[in-house]
Amino acid sequence: MKTLDDLDVKDKKVLVRVDFNVPLKDGAVTDDTRIRGALPTLIELLDGGAALVLVSHLGRPKDREPELSLRPVADRLAELIGTPVKLAPGVVGDQVTALANALEPGGILLLENVRYEPGETKNDGDLADALASLADLYVNDAFGAAHRAHASTEGVARRLPHAAGRLLEREVKTLGGILEHPKKPLVAIVGGAKVTDKIAVIDRFMHVADTILIGGAMCFPFFKAQGHTVGDSLCEAEGVGPAKDALAQSRMDRSHLELPIDLVIADRFAAEAEHRVLDGVDVPDGWMGIDIGPRTAQMYADEIAKAGTVFWNGPMGAFELEPFAAGTRAVAEAVAACEGTTVVGGGDSAAALQQFGLGDRVTHLSTGGGASLELIEGKKLPGVEALR
Template identity: 50%
Template sequence: MNYNKKTVKDVEVSGKKVLLRCDFNVPQDKATGAITSDKRIVAALPTIQYLLENGAAVIACSHLGKPKGERKMELSLAPVAKRLGELLQKPVTFAADTVGPDAKAKAAALKPGEIMLLENTRFEAGETKNDPALAKELASMAELYVSDAFGSVHRAHASTVGVADYLPAVSGLLVARELEVMGKALDDPKRPFVAVLGGAKVSDKINVINNLLSKADAIIIGGGMAYTFAKAQGGSIGQSLLEADKQDYALEMIAKAKDKGVKFLLPVDTLAAKEFSPDAQPVVVDTMAIPDDMQGLDIGPKSVQLFCDAVKGAGTIVWNGPMGVFEFDAFAGGTRAMAQAMAESGAVTIVGGGDSAAAVEQLGFADKITHISTGGGASLEFLEGKELPGVACLQDK
């Protein structure tokens, strides 16, 4: 996969109509429809401002939720257009459709330095099928395509991939930063390169571990998936999470790490409790001997020490997935310690989307991390070494 792609800064944008794919899939209050976090809108501003200041007319588009090809007005992008206008401090024209007469008329009338937003791309049945007819209609409104929705580049949809068949395609500043930082971490990391992997399931991280075994100097395993590794090695894990069908795979990974000389660290102790609840009383137990009536909910103090020591001298650290049930304060200690150790490490630190990004932000370490990825699924597939269709379709430098 070539990560060295042309960006908006490598092409002439002045006087051009630009179709800009953003990630405006924002969380909303179910009752009122109010946007509860505008982080994704804010993340798109540098690219939008660059285009507007350099004389482009911007036709922004995005999906929101999963309307499955139907017009579900609770998933309209109208509130996003309003918030975007407030942030830009300039009017944002909103089209009542995606490629219909309203969108076409407003796009035709759009002047350099002006911006409009199309209605939810997923209101069109052809979007998720990467329908060439829809891609052609979208492309017909513009002269250049800019991809800035990193959270969607792992999906081959009409607005993320299809339009690149009809328009010159380059990356926005957000996608360029993701490719630069994450691409370099995987292809040419400052060593030692330490990968910290957590989360509930081994199955979610199989391909990531496999890919990183040929790149990392050390791999740290925490979260619910650690118990499958413990069980595979003959441990008693009580009521802890277990993917019984992944035990052979766990042993295979341990053996592969040994063959390749990669340090493979697993929790030695665990914070366990009798029930899965924020009020549960944590007890420190050996990870290989969790009582039958208990379940592991976080890494224990010895594991915290072991893992933090391993990241101290690192040159590059990539983290994906929490160490425990960080939503419960009593079981957030492992994740908090990891975030702090990364923040203080002096290494190039990358947090890959989803729960780990939320944890780092909630715990107040976000400003001390080199890069927090904006795409959960996309950053995971990036770490797996998969080709991302929404990146592959962009022009190479």
Template identity: 45%
Template sequence: MTMRPAALDGLPLLEDLGAISGKRILVRSDLNVPLGEDENGTVIEDDFRIRSAVPTLQWLQDQGAEVVCCTHVGRPHGTSVPQLAVGPIATRLATYIDDVEVIENVRFDPREEANDVEFVKELIKGFDAYVNDAFGASHRNHASVVGPPQFVPSAAGRLLEKEVEVLGGLLLEPDVPFVAIIGGSKVADKLGVLKTLVKKTDTIIIGGGMAFTFLAAQGRGVGASLLDESLLKECQEILDGPCEILLPTDVIALSPGSSFGANCTQGDVVTYRGDIPDGWMGLDVGPQSAERFAEAITSAGTVLWNGPVGVFEDARFAQGTRTVGEAVANTKGTSVVGGGDSARAAEDFGLAGQIDFLSTGGGASLEFLEFGDLPALTALRHASNAPRVAK
């Protein structure tokens, strides 16, 4: 018998469902794809999550099961929103796999987010077992995520299994040196995971808008860049921690009063070393910082990338994220991208195929890395068919 990785201890997998031929299986997938509109109606802008759901659905069908899928789409807050209906998603899924019904958006019912037990019972009525393959929603205490394992045999799908194995492996047994790149706009969103990673990694690279609170903690002038003065002390504590922290030493900034974003061209763009002048906003790491970051990434044994290091949607501020992304893709070590905007950047720059593992969960990835567990995983480990772990 193959030994399970330690990260999967106690978690029921598909094989733990036993014989399922002829049985009805409810699968909680994460088909929450980005949607747009054109003259013909709703358009799916990226079907990565739909494609990622297929292996579990196919495996269940291959075992002779009847498969029904449920998912959330967007944030309708308990009301029916036609633009967030599952129709277009079900149609796209059918191009990858036949005969899988998709139940209407579970978040149209307010009882989903309230984790209402009666809603759980309605969802599982007529089903013999439940599979959670929605890693991107597994940090939510919602009915379709944590409820079914209380009542029917349950398992993690292939996607959820892989997410836990890879991200759990980062916490338990990474190849060294372990380098994490943490970016994004708000430092408050990443502070918790940073406090965990300083104990687990050898080097943390900090970029994006959140970097400016760290730079300000060092006494650097950050102009009109994003700054959370309430977190200066906590940022300084991380800087004083046990691992190496790399911050930008040069920054690409935009002149006062100018707009930024996709297709914007207004304003002057200047690279500054040291302090950023008043009114100027830092929107990307400079070329020297990007190269310094790339050197650390290239020599790593394990790389985790979560969050862009600049406003890459604006071509003027995309080069830092592109340089970092290329280094992640080309490293000889194990590369993991933690979902969200960094996954989108990897796709936009044509790098996704060169990365070892691309997570489907942004917030879920961060919460798992911070706490080492998620509500959905706890629920699965309490299912009646979960493997018992020797103590």
């Protein structure tokens, strides 16, 4: 994969695909983590004498909804980077071309939400041509969108000299390193709601991890496969078969698959619900499991403490509700305290780390939930492959 080290950007216009898909409220950015993540690449390009044309999506617009404009993003980027950022009136077109042509070294132009153009998600060749015409070089630093073959992530890379930005480069090297040469023991923590969403990740870790810790609602298909009662717990019916297969595979493979040994159960899914610790995993009728229990949390924390490498994706319970946050908090604190290499695979796990004030206490916090999972699964990411 080509990197910034392979490009001479002096006096060149560089089209940079960034991931500025950030949360907004009342016309302002409420979490600028992804914008900050792009700064090292943008600053390196500017210091190298480039002018920048930035392209990003925001949300999933059906038309050109003004509330999904990148205006707040342009304003916040300007504050962070300390130089003016001009927002283009669109993605392509004569006005956009004129603004790009007028850019001098050190200048920054942010195109409007690229998903305002229906050709973006279709990887439309005309849109890719139009984007490529705005610059001399292309840099992809949007790892969170690298698993999509879109015009701004894959199509334009086929049309310009290209490279990976520092963020994307680090993501690929770090996540790939977990699989290829992890410091042992390797502990994988896999949580979330659905086994079917994560079964390929579990299968991959079966061959390389020493221990796999399962949490979240996805543990209930495993329990059901073992013959336990799950009460009213969220239990994905389609996940029972894959869970049963994973349990059988675990008995044959080198990895040790661990399931919760106790649970926090409630009479309904609500912060004010009646809840208690269940010593065991057979959930009674009328109750639902919403978090791992304290004995499980301690057991998992002990495993994490011994790890040379940790990969975590998916919460242990409904951490957004305070009565059911303890399991995820315990895992987050254990990962943060681990002396080994710790990698958190984006999504809800990253949100949990931030919620508990631990976002800066891990080795690598991935910016791409879906992309990180697909890379771990062994899939080829179109946005990465186009940079080969």
